[in-house]
Amino acid sequence: MTDDVQVIFTPSGKRGRVARGTPVLAAARKLGVDLDSVCGGRGICSKCQCSPGYGDFPKHGLHVDADALSPINSVEERYDRVRGLKPGRRLGCQAEIMGDVVIDVPPESQVHKQVVRKAASERVMEMDPATRACFIEVAEPDMHAPEGDFQRLAHALESQWGIAGLRADREMLRALQPVLRKGGWKVTVAVHDQGDGPRLTALYPGLRETSLYGIAIDLGSTTIAGHLVSLDDGRVLASAGQMNPQIRFGEDLMSRVSYVMMNPGGDVEMTQVVRDAMGELARELAGEAGIDTGEIVEATVVCNPVMHHLLLGIDPVELGQAPFALATSDSMDLPARELGFDAAPGARVYILPLIAGHVGADAAAVALSEAPESREDLSLIVDVGTNAEILLGNSTRVLACSSPTGPAFEGAQISSGQRAAPGAIERIEIDPETKEPRFKIIGSDLWSTDPDFGTPRITGICGSGIIEAVAEMRMAGIVDASGLIGSAAQVGSARCVPNGRTHEYLIHDASPDGPRITVTQGDIRAIQLAKSALYAGARLLMDEMGVDVVDRVVLAGAFGAHISPKHAMVLGMIPDAPLSAVSSAGNAAGTGARMALCSVKARRAIEAQVKRITKVETAIEPRFQEHFVAANALPHATAPFLELRKIAPLPYVSFNTGGSGDEGGGRRRRRRG
């Protein structure tokens, strides 16, 4: 027997020689193998579980004897008895290497494990969290060496984990002393380090066995959505959403900026209400997941530039006028308490970088999630919301802009519009012959024409419902290419009823006991404005890229996930493309926020990528206005939309009688939203 033995770790393939008797965990550390541990090798956290392999490994040229590891010891026996150890598993801190051995590290024992995302793109997400948990034993106070509790804690972290130079801010120092004493000088520290040195962010008495948590927040103009995520494995444990209470100061972003201009100090009010709402959301997420807010050690936030500045308490007026100067564009790392939400005392918030004055951290998050730069084919990524973020690019070059669509796509400023909630019409079909509609409401899987549909309460139309309604009206010949609704006589349906000097299409009439749900001429105009802005933004990027077609279109945004690609194309929301090339990426901004939450590498990646993205400012491009006007028609005044015509009828009708009816509403330029 020689004094040292060979050890090979899988799946990393890392190998080397260690002294006989070395614990597996120590061997892993020596060889740079990613084997987790919270308790630091004390046999109590079980994070370092691994599976030795026995027998012949011709690939490695190795034979592993049955006694290659030391026998199961009392610590492992007790652990197995109390908590249960999977067959074949050993605790890496207890099992000592006695002979040549191959040791497999299962994914759950890796800190930097890879997690397959369930998104359309199926990309793999690597766990590389900024925060880790370390169990330490702190020296008790000594009057003859009267260093502070924090200094002794920092020494313990250095000597027991090799993490030197720990910092803590004032709030963390405030929280320190009771926890140290409650834990009997044995505590689990949450240590945050994203390359700027270790920082104490939370402290728990004794060994903390459950994972640490973070929240990823997508702070939109209209809604605030959040996910509570385990920093162990990236799992989403709770999701929640709230309306953005700033809506009362203005529906779209520009009206909020105007509010500040008209009301000095109005930014302070808006900052306060959005922070309150974020705090509420954090509490709601924690409650839903059954954890304490003090277990939230990190958060990431994505948002557009105006929300960004308002959240930080920066007056957004400069964003209301050219040259749309941001106060700061880089990513930020700041204490969670500065944004006023309940979390661990030293919890940190990471805010993704902004791309430009109108292209925010939400667009950066979409870029992180969808990574157009990682593909050879040309992707058009559209994040649909009150303000749309648009990315166009491939491995050569990525362009970005934002476009002020307004809130119509979210069902706002629509006569029968409402939030996506039970009772809202979300899908609709109109028979091209009879012009009769059938629909589905949120909360029921049945079409309204199904005998079992019953008489549920029907309350309005949500965003995806209005898109389908207008597109179906266009395909059924109820609306013409210019967006005009025909009269009952012109269309041949009693559902087209006069409404002032225009007409509206009746979908459902529950009066006098319920609402009368119609699509009005004003609704069509609102949708035309929104979709023209979206299309014009996409077209502007295509001009800049020098292309007339894209290889694929990705609809993103919480709402993008619900849009029917075919109907979106009938409206001309997006450039013409084969239906098979249009997909949904769900809430890509939210996904990007989660990726940044789980991985420091992802943060560095998007910070670098944002600097490479070519920024296009729609507000000052004359061509944007041209594209906008041409896009007013359904689907478009000049573009042929040949792919669309293969799959959807677009009957030629015209209801313009040359009279004084509504016209050209689409030519009013929307304000940014």
Add this chain to the structure above:
Amino acid sequence: MTDDVQVIFTPSGKRGRVARGTPVLAAARKLGVDLDSVCGGRGICSKCQCSPGYGDFPKHGLHVDADALSPINSVEERYDRVRGLKPGRRLGCQAEIMGDVVIDVPPESQVHKQVVRKAASERVMEMDPATRACFIEVAEPDMHAPEGDFQRLAHALESQWGIAGLRADREMLRALQPVLRKGGWKVTVAVHDQGDGPRLTALYPGLRETSLYGIAIDLGSTTIAGHLVSLDDGRVLASAGQMNPQIRFGEDLMSRVSYVMMNPGGDVEMTQVVRDAMGELARELAGEAGIDTGEIVEATVVCNPVMHHLLLGIDPVELGQAPFALATSDSMDLPARELGFDAAPGARVYILPLIAGHVGADAAAVALSEAPESREDLSLIVDVGTNAEILLGNSTRVLACSSPTGPAFEGAQISSGQRAAPGAIERIEIDPETKEPRFKIIGSDLWSTDPDFGTPRITGICGSGIIEAVAEMRMAGIVDASGLIGSAAQVGSARCVPNGRTHEYLIHDASPDGPRITVTQGDIRAIQLAKSALYAGARLLMDEMGVDVVDRVVLAGAFGAHISPKHAMVLGMIPDAPLSAVSSAGNAAGTGARMALCSVKARRAIEAQVKRITKVETAIEPRFQEHFVAANALPHATAPFLELRKIAPLPYVSFNTGGSGDEGGGRRRRRRG
């Protein structure tokens, strides 16, 4: 003519060769010569003024021709016309070196100038401020390269000053945009760097020509004192003081800790009131100096550990019981706004390190100011206050402790005691024959026996007055060595009048229209308690050091400056020493705070020194109690005080009649305070 020329800078003696035509400022930078500049060489700030020397310099082996520098140019002419340039002075950024030259940099053009302190020790203080002012021109916003205003500012600082990696916190980012626009993209930035990288702390439109300011705060249990200091040259521009409003929660520190123990949340209240008072003080200092609080870019704070924790919002209960564990002992650098006072948006506060659970940053500041480790002789430094900090040491070793003297030395808990304010008796003499007193009051230079003394309003006795009164009573035989006041018959003076079962000595009787000012037996007991604690602490350090005598005694503290050394020795406040060896250092803690404010080197020095100091905890040393009891007598029960007997009569009298009068009050142990 060769292409390069020799340049020698005085007083640094730095020399080298530079290309002919190099501006003096550029040459200074190249050779590492400390030549100031705020405008970065634009000829507008005049900070880089220097004096060329002409003729023969045999010491340097150099002859300087009259045309060694380029002729005075239009920038210098205009500057001289508008502001005036001293004879022989040139602007270093304008004058170009055309031949071999010797250039003197006057002190006011050096950043790291040396300032002679007017303190007793006459040590030199070097200016090495953490914050400097830099004038920069920032690129205007560009929609096609939409970086934030802060990022463009940071680029400007890097390209124009070579300062890379600027950071700014949220408050600074909030303040950024209006100032940049007000200054037309030309601004003066205050950049703070104490070795941890540059940080933007303030921003002023255009070129800021006046200096930046800092405040040094000595936060005591009873009083809060502050100085407003120019960071250019260390000059004190304003001084102010306030009572510590925490007094209403307890006169001494331990009663404040008790308040927190009895009233959960009481620490929050105390934190708030002391921050309010500090904010008030900052405003008062700025008002007195005629500046805006936004011009305060830095502050330093020194304080005892309980005040330290309360200021930071850390519950101080651990400091109320052994082992007196500090939450943190290291120095701190944090945003001023976290302590709630008005200053520049990114202003920083530096808090000196704590030495031990009862030996605070105030003691560290005294150690910084008095630097006993820099001397061969053995210094005893006593900072007298409600809690006394005591240092003993020389170049070999320095020891520190604190001692709970209570507020008697500050005139509190004394029957006729009052703050040092006009009308208070501050000096007193008692004729040993007649036992008649004469005194001086604050606000008058005359003795009360002077015919011109008049009839001023006499309101009470201040701290130094009560010390002199008790010492004079001892020397006049009115009080015996045990501290008992004799009766009129025993003393032979009608001024000794009964007061219950003891006697009091009448100093001044203005009744019925004014106060009747006496020294009561209770007053003597309070002084005995205080001085015993002080002496016992000093003795304990001498035991630890293994010495019976010290070479010099330094009385520090705002109040220490007013104590008469002779009277202090009669009371036995300090160990026996030749009178000539006793000096006053004024407010040494405040001086230390100012030194730390003006110099990063001083911060690093005291941080290192604090780790070397040997900490002695009086609360758990049995010998402290022994020393305390023996020190109860006036001057001492056993120590001979031979030096004292050479200069002061200490008549043998004894008024103990064996009856039931007051006795042994000195044996009650005071609480810390």
